[in-house]
Amino acid sequence: MNTAGAGSPLSLVNAHVDVVILGGGIAGLTLALQLCQSRPQLSVVVAEKVTPPIPEAAHKVGESTVEIAAHYLRDVLGLADHLDQEHLNKFGLRVFFSDGDNTDISRRRELGHAVAPPQKVGTFQIDRGRIENALTQMVSELPQVTMLNATTAIEVLMDDEADHVVTLRSGAADRQVRSRWVIDSTGRAAFIKRKLGLSEKVGHRANAVWLRVATDIDVDDWSSDAEWHDRIRESCRRLSTNHLMGHGYWVWIIPLASGATSIGIVTDPDIHKFADLNSLEKAIAWLDTHEPQCATAVRSQLSRVLDFRVMHDYAFGASQVFSADRWCLAGDAGIFLDPLYSPGMDLIAISNGLIVDLIDRDYRGENIEETCAIHNEMFKIITDGWIQIYAGQYPTMGNSRIMIAKIVWDTAAYWAVPGLLYFHDLFKRLVDHPQIVTGLAQFSVTSKAIQAFFRQWAAVAHSDPTSHDQGEPFLSFYDFEFMAPLHSGMTAEHPDEELTKKFQENVELVEFLSGQLIATVFEEWTSSSATTQQREQVTQWKESPLLTSLLETFERLRDTVMIDPGWITGHKSRQLCSKDT
Incomplete structure (x- = not known):
């Protein structure tokens, strides 16, 4: 094993390597x-505290991929091999929506898989310590x-022409390493981001608390209803990333291969005060009120x-993540958005590929100046788009x-x-x-518009009890005819000329779905039973050129x-109702 302590060759002053990575987490x-x-x-040094x-x-959260x-x-x-042998195959995302006092999970509306997705798009529940x-x-x-263990970065002297000089401390001993590239992977310590003043606010506020329990906590044990159990035809709910969702919050329940279970509570601070959650006793008391079946499982x-x-106000951004000055x-x-949909490891995958x-x-x-600028711009388009998925959405x-x-x-x-x-x-x-950049x-523009539409739809619907729980x-993800082809389509291995065409078709499909969503809500909120507030909201929406354009795409393609x-109204696709989905 090529590890090093204070007495290793790299303790010599001015050792030279190609890349220094600050931080040896995932x-x-x-x-x-x-x-x-x-x-x-390449010669690489990894310095881990x-x-x-x-x-x-x-160890750490971020267990669901x-x-x-x-x-x-x-x-x-x-x-x-490591993933198959040492971790769990995940049974997709699963959500249980609130119903009354949430004392019977079988009465709650459920969205998730009924059958296992294809292996090529399979995902995992990973034990962060184990991996x-x-x-x-x-x-x-x-x-x-x-590998330099028990080692922290003390200083990084940047040089846009010559090598960077990194000062590392192991115990009482300091060493300097000269490196062409320096990568900051220090997590929330964000050594280089803080040094260069690159921190950005992202317009999203939420808090999280979590615990791990050294036993299985299986939502399937929470009900004896046979019909409810029969909904799942392959695998089991325990292997899903289970979400218990309500106004301004969601709770995750994630199984780990060690036999432990990760449980987290994520909340909008304007709806659920952090002070009511920031200790184990308070968190369980909060679960007693909002998720009593989960509370009972934890108490036992x-x-x-x-x-x-705990993690208070966890989302943050960065104005730049890649530099032609070789950091x-x-x-x-760099950036963390939200744990919902588990985007953290996705961003690592994308950014690591761009760094390499x-x-x-x-x-x-x-x-690399032009390439670096494009990588920064594309990464920012992705993260700016994804943050809209979360910002202001927790009331929904x-x-x-x-x-x-x-x-x-x-x-x-x-x-x-x-x-x-x-x-x-x-x-x-x-x-x-x-063409793909365009x-x-x-x-990205469509996504931001639709996320705003969801926020506005929910804000008006909040005052109308008839709009809930329809x-x-x-519902299974594959109950909607467009979902399975999109899911497996990621693995199609298109040659570049076909990929460009497929990408454009997919963007148009997303625009069609967006227009269909808008048209469906418009029809409901201009009917004879619509409220004054709903009609006024439709009038405001009709003033948006972008929403109008999405409606036009829907009308052009609907035939x-x-x-x-059904994905909008909460019903299985009529085209699939007669099939075993």
């Missing part, structure tokens, strides 16, 4: 592995990598609680009808655009695909696309 370790796979001749092994189960992250870990990094220990072992055994296992953590921000050292691309181009002797979580439509739209858009691009390794090649910008008690509006 972002830094996966980056080191990917760098060495891409360019084996903790000495491994780190504890399993009660979605498709981009799973593809990165499994296929890009080649960790399929980071494994990655540390893998990276340490690479001959071109030196109090002696097995492994930890309790970058990776993982939480920049370093590779630099070592080939290319001028109390309305199952609107939230189901939103989750379906969000998921379809994710599979159709960023998922398709990532599975085809296109983010780093966008400079060569101007389409991505167009998609539709069927259980050829033929998608049932």
